Amino acid sequence: NAGVMQNPRHLVRRRGQEARLRCSPMKGHSHVYWYRQLPEEGLKFMVYLQKENIIDESGMPKERFSAEFPKEGPSILRIQQVVRGDSAAYFCASSPGQGAGQPQHFGDGTRLSIL
Amino acid sequence: DQQVKQNSPSLSVQEGRISILNCDYTNSMFDYFLWYKKYPAEGPTFLISISSIKDKNEDGRFTVFLNKSAKHLSLHIVPSQPGDSAVYFCAAISGGTSYGKLTFGQGTILTVHP
Numbered sequence: 001n002a003g004v005m006q007n008p009r010h011l012v013r014r015r016g017q018e019a020r021l022r023c024s025p026m027k028g029h030s031h032v033y034w035y036r037q038l039p040e041e042g043l044k045f046m047v048y049l050q051k052e053n054i055i056d057e058s059g060m061p062k063e064r065f066s067a068e069f070p071k072e073g074p075s076i077l078r079i080q081q082v083v084r085g086d087s088a089a090y091f092c093a094s095s096p097g098q099g100a101g102q103p104q105h106f107g108d109g110t111r112l113s114i115l
Numbered sequence: 116d117q118q119v120k121q122n123s124p125s126l127s128v129q130e131g132r133i134s135i136l137n138c139d140y141t142n143s144m145f146d147y148f149l150w151y152k153k154y155p156a157e158g159p160t161f162l163i164s165i166s167s168i169k170d171k172n173e174d175g176r177f178t179v180f181l182n183k184s185a186k187h188l189s190l191h192i193v194p195s196q197p198g199d200s201a202v203y204f205c206a207a208i209s210g211g212t213s214y215g216k217l218t219f220g221q222g223t224i225l226t227v228h229p
Contacts, residue, residue: 004158006158033216035217035219040221041221042119042204042219042220042221042222043159043204043217043219045215045217045218048215048216055215056215058216059216091159093158103149103161103164104161104217106151106158107158108157108158109156
């Protein structure tokens with residue numbers, strides 16, 4: 001999965017702390033997507049961003065979660081006041097444009113563990 | 116509400132034989148379908164896709180079939196190789212508001228025995 005870079009690969013937080021997950025898309029890709037995978041489940045869509053714009057956040061929890069994709073720098077998924085249920089693998093994907101013919105390419109994920 | 120379903124959690128196949136992975140969907144607005152392969156501790160890797168205007172797409176050892184009337188698609192791998200052992204996810208896109216949202220199935224663990 002060279003190209004989409006996510007860091008950190010593993011993140012441990014205590015309940016109530018903040019978690020920041022970073023994603024650098026593939027070169028030339030301006031569309032970024034975040035997905036969450038809970039244990040034994042498939043990936044669930046969270047949010048779709050283009051540079052400086054949130055296009056679709058229909059999968060984002062209403063509270064504590066936010067995402068951005070600034071003009072410069074990586075996309076950030078931010079989780080405030082983490083709880084045990086936030087423990088999951090968070091995957092970022094990118095594509096060069098919008099359209100079904102441009103498949104999303106995934107990073108290797110950030111495994112978030114909440115103590 | 117699980118709009119994309121992979122009803123077989125696992126599949127075991129002998130090397131050289133055909134692997135058939137199945138996927139059903141309920142949302143008639145889906146118009147593009149993709150298959151991804153995932154190894155442990157890695158992200159999903161795109162394999163093959165198919166538009167709803169087609170009923171078959173082939174790429175090397177991988178063929179995807181789409182039956183729109185049955186809302187069913189399948190991935191055929193021939194011949195299967197031990198390196199194909201992984202989790203396979205079916206995903207779908209609706210062209211409604213944006214093409215950004217992939218809806219995934221729960222995945223099928225494929226094991227190919229030497």
